[in-house]
Amino acid sequence: LAALRPVLPLVLGLSLGCSLSLLRASWSQSGGEDQCLGAAGRPGPLAGGARLEAADAGLGPGHEDFRPRIVPYYRDPNKPYKKVLRTRYIQTELGFHERLFVAVLTSKATLNTLAVAVNKTVAHHFPRLLYFTGLRSAKVPHGMVLVAHGDERPIWLMYETMHYIHQHFGSDYDWFYIMQDDTYAQAEQVKALVTHLSINQDVYLGRAEEFIGGDEQARYCHGGFGYLISRSLLLKLHPHLDSCRNEILSVRPDEWLGRCIIDFLGITCVSELQGQHYHTYELAKNTEPEKEEEEEFQAALAVHPVSDMTLMYRLHKHFSRIQLDRAYQEIQDLQMQIRNLTSLTPAGEAGLTWPVGINAPFLPKSRFEVISWDYFTEQHLFSCPDGSPKCELSGASKADVSEIIESALEQLNSRYQPLLRFSKRQLLNGYRRFDPTRGMEYTLDLLLEAVTQKGHSHVLAKRVSLVRPLSKVEIIPMPYVTEATRVQLVLPLTVQDLDFVANFLDMFAMNTLDTHDNALLTLLFIYHPYDAQRVSQVDVFAGVKAMVGELEKRYAEVKIPWISVKTEVPSQVKLMDIVSKKHPVDTLFFLASVWTEINMEFLNRCRMNTISNWQVFFPVHFQEFNPALVYHGEQTASSSTDFLRDGHFDRHSFAEACFYNSDYMTARTKLAADILDRDEVLENMEVFDVFLHYSGLHLFRAVEPGLVQKYALRSCNPRLSEELYHRCVLSNLEGLASRSHLAMALFEQEQANST
Numbered sequence: 001l002a003a004l005r006p007v008l009p010l011v012l013g014l015s016l017g018c019s020l021s022l023l024r025a026s027w028s029q030s031g032g033e034d035q036c037l038g039a040a041g042r043p044g045p046l047a048g049g050a051r052l053e054a055a056d057a058g059l060g061p062g063h064e065d066f067r068p069r070i071v072p073y074y075r076d077p078n079k080p081y082k083k084v085l086r087t088r089y090i091q092t093e094l095g096f097h098e099r100l101f102v103a104v105l106t107s108k109a110t111l112n113t114l115a116v117a118v119n120k121t122v123a124h125h126f127p128r129l130l131y132f133t134g135l136r137s138a139k140v141p142h143g144m145v146l147v148a149h150g151d152e153r154p155i156w157l158m159y160e161t162m163h164y165i166h167q168h169f170g171s172d173y174d175w176f177y178i179m180q181d182d183t184y185a186q187a188e189q190v191k192a193l194v195t196h197l198s199i200n201q202d203v204y205l206g207r208a209e210e211f212i213g214g215d216e217q218a219r220y221c222h223g224g225f226g227y228l229i230s231r232s233l234l235l236k237l238h239p240h241l242d243s244c245r246n247e248i249l250s251v252r253p254d255e256w257l258g259r260c261i262i263d264f265l266g267i268t269c270v271s272e273l274q275g276q277h278y279h280t281y282e283l284a285k286n287t288e289p290e291k292e293e294e295e296e297f298q299a300a301l302a303v304h305p306v307s308d309m310t311l312m313y314r315l316h317k318h319f320s321r322i323q324l325d326r327a328y329q330e331i332q333d334l335q336m337q338i339r340n341l342t343s344l345t346p347a348g349e350a351g352l353t354w355p356v357g358i359n360a361p362f363l364p365k366s367r368f369e370v371i372s373w374d375y376f377t378e379q380h381l382f383s384c385p386d387g388s389p390k391c392e393l394s395g396a397s398k399a400d401v402s403e404i405i406e407s408a409l410e411q412l413n414s415r416y417q418p419l420l421r422f423s424k425r426q427l428l429n430g431y432r433r434f435d436p437t438r439g440m441e442y443t444l445d446l447l448l449e450a451v452t453q454k455g456h457s458h459v460l461a462k463r464v465s466l467v468r469p470l471s472k473v474e475i476i477p478m479p480y481v482t483e484a485t486r487v488q489l490v491l492p493l494t495v496q497d498l499d500f501v502a503n504f505l506d507m508f509a510m511n512t513l514d515t516h517d518n519a520l521l522t523l524l525f526i527y528h529p530y531d532a533q534r535v536s537q538v539d540v541f542a543g544v545k546a547m548v549g550e551l552e553k554r555y556a557e558v559k560i561p562w563i564s565v566k567t568e569v570p571s572q573v574k575l576m577d578i579v580s581k582k583h584p585v586d587t588l589f590f591l592a593s594v595w596t597e598i599n600m601e602f603l604n605r606c607r608m609n610t611i612s613n614w615q616v617f618f619p620v621h622f623q624e625f626n627p628a629l630v631y632h633g634e635q636t637a638s639s640s641t642d643f644l645r646d647g648h649f650d651r652h653s654f655a656e657a658c659f660y661n662s663d664y665m666t667a668r669t670k671l672a673a674d675i676l677d678r679d680e681v682l683e684n685m686e687v688f689d690v691f692l693h694y695s696g697l698h699l700f701r702a703v704e705p706g707l708v709q710k711y712a713l714r715s716c717n718p719r720l721s722e723e724l725y726h727r728c729v730l731s732n733l734e735g736l737a738s739r740s741h742l743a744m745a746l747f748e749q750e751q752a753n754s755t
Contacts, residue, residue: 283305619656
């Protein structure tokens with residue numbers, strides 16, 4: 001007993017725990033049996049799998065789409081394993097569809113008139129719009145996507161159009177809106193309509209019309225006013241289109257389609273569904289849209305018939321004015337509600353911002369975050385893009401200033417009329433700045449002439465403040481690109497770059513070869529004519545070639561080719577001409593510099609930001625400052641919090657670039673036709689200039705934090721053009737250190753000289 005006394009509490013504890021666990025388990029089982037049967041003997045919600053399935057079966061077949069199902073993973077052991085490639089966008093993987101597709105039925109006779117009017121008025125409001133015709137004219141209007149079926153028969157055109165929509169867009173869109181080119185549709189209201197309709201129903205919505213001599217309850221949608229078809233209805237209708245073409249005789253294509261839907265699907269056209277009404281208005285001859293005041297006309301989604309282009313534009317202007325007035329009225333109502341509710345907030349009326357409903361101005365947390373104002377007059381701007389202190393006001397900036405002055409006068413007159421009427425004499429001072437939280441802010445000092453009702457005039461100066469708020473943010477559609485594209489690095493090397501090649505090759509091997517990134521490297525050895533003559537005795541690039549040989553031995557599957565060029569002036573365009581001819585047209589080039597530290601993060605951004613026949617990418621690298629001036633000989637900080645601290649983004653350098661060979665060859669061909677045989681012009685140009693002036697591509701230039709370069713004093717070739725030499729010198733000067741570091745260095749130097 002004395003030996004067992006120390007373990008006695010442990011034994012008692014285990015016994016008591018096991019007893020309580022068994023007792024609780026028996027209670028749980030008895031409780032579960034009581035819950036299995038409901039009041040009527042039906043299986044309860046906690047029953048087993050079979051009973052749960054039986055209970056759910058009573059809900060009906062319509063609930064099967066909403067019941068979660070676990071699909072087990074199974075791989076056939078007899079088939080080789082293949083890596084599953086997931087889609088890049090979650091919308092594609094989850095099977096989401098675009099909202100609305102619009103088809104416009106036109107003809108060869110009206111393609112260049114009414115169809116063009118439709119394209120100019122409502123096409124830019126719809127996400128996707130195509131024009132369908134039987135026969136096309138010799139010249140298709142600009143900006144229109146046209147599908148010609150080769151036959152002008154109306155029934156055949158409707159049949160081919162429905163077949164084409166199903167084949168090419170049936171799996172991509174939820175709603176299909178079909179209209180004629182003599183129809184004016186309010187695009188925004190049509191888009192709002194489909195957002196309030198359920199996609200799970202078979203919808204055939206439009207202006208319902210009776211069949212001539214047919215069933216009184218059967219209706220078809222009049223094609224002149226447009227009609228809406230759901231994706232589910234289109235999928236069910238497609239197998240019967242051939243039968244409808246052979247069995248149904250009709251003169252009107254809309255009546256033929258309505259009869260096809262009724263006969264094979266039993267669905268008739270409706271003008272109201274799920275609480276949403278499809279309002280239409282039939283125009284009479286010689287109608288004046290500006291004088292139409294009927295409520296039916298104001299609320300119409302579609303107006304028909306539109307006889308000519310001028311009437312289409314007048315309708316668009318009228319309905320745009322109606323929508324604009326509604327928007328202004330909604331803004332006033334919302335501003336009034338904000339004013340009424342502001343007194344109930346903790347901040348009270350002091351928290352009310354100006355303009356009402358717009359975000360408050362950005363509050364900087366330090367002097368480095370202060371947004372500076374740009375000064376301007378009616379003729380000049382005193383903050384120029386090129387850094388000069390004064391430049392002429394022109395282009396979009398001049399239009400912006402003129403518009404904001406007109407708006408200021410309009411607001412003043414609307415506030416003080418009829419007591420006073422203002423007219424501008426002169427803009428004394430103008431200030432503007434872009435606030436990313438609210439938009440463009442303006443402050444104007446205007447010299448005005450005020451005229452009273454009795455005709456007395458007086459000249460006065462008045463300061464006004466205006467805000468051009470940020471509008472609705474829109475996603476710009478871009479072509480689809482992936483991160484699997486192979487990147488071809490091109491590295492030009494001169495004798496002055498030999499000290500930095502080893503570090504470049506080490507970083508390239510560590511970040512691309514070790515990680516098996518899909519990237520290749522081509523070296524471009526630039527020999528001076530004197531060094532080229534002595535290459536058989538002394539090769540200045542022999543050390544680099546030896547390092548390349550070591551890399552090829554270490555990585556047996558890697559080959560690093562090089563190209564030798566002899567020139568006194570290493571023009572970037574001439575060097576790229578040589579490289580371009582030795583690679584396929586679909587090659588993605590990354591034009592690098594020897595100070596660049598290659599990493600996978602940047603290479604992926606190079607792939608994503610460069611789009612063939614669409615966009616080229618010129619990154620702005622981060623240049624570290626001279627450590628001798630910044631750290632005064634002390635050890636540099638290496639913590640992650642100091643990343644991108646002691647340096648700046650070098651906006652003067654255009655040495656790095658990502659572009660496709662096909663795009664470069666296209667732009668280079670246009671350049672050659674422009675300069676003819678004057679090759680000396682190429683010495684004054686960079687690749688950036690070629691794309692800027694001789695290609696219609698987007699030039700994407702942005703700061704690139706993944707492209708960091710150590711400090712190095714670049715050698716600027718005086719034989720280059722004055723602009724290129726000046727940019728190189730500025731890059732060296734601004735890369736020395738920040739103003740504070742330079743001031744401290746001068747102060748220490750003066751202190752040393754004084755002692």
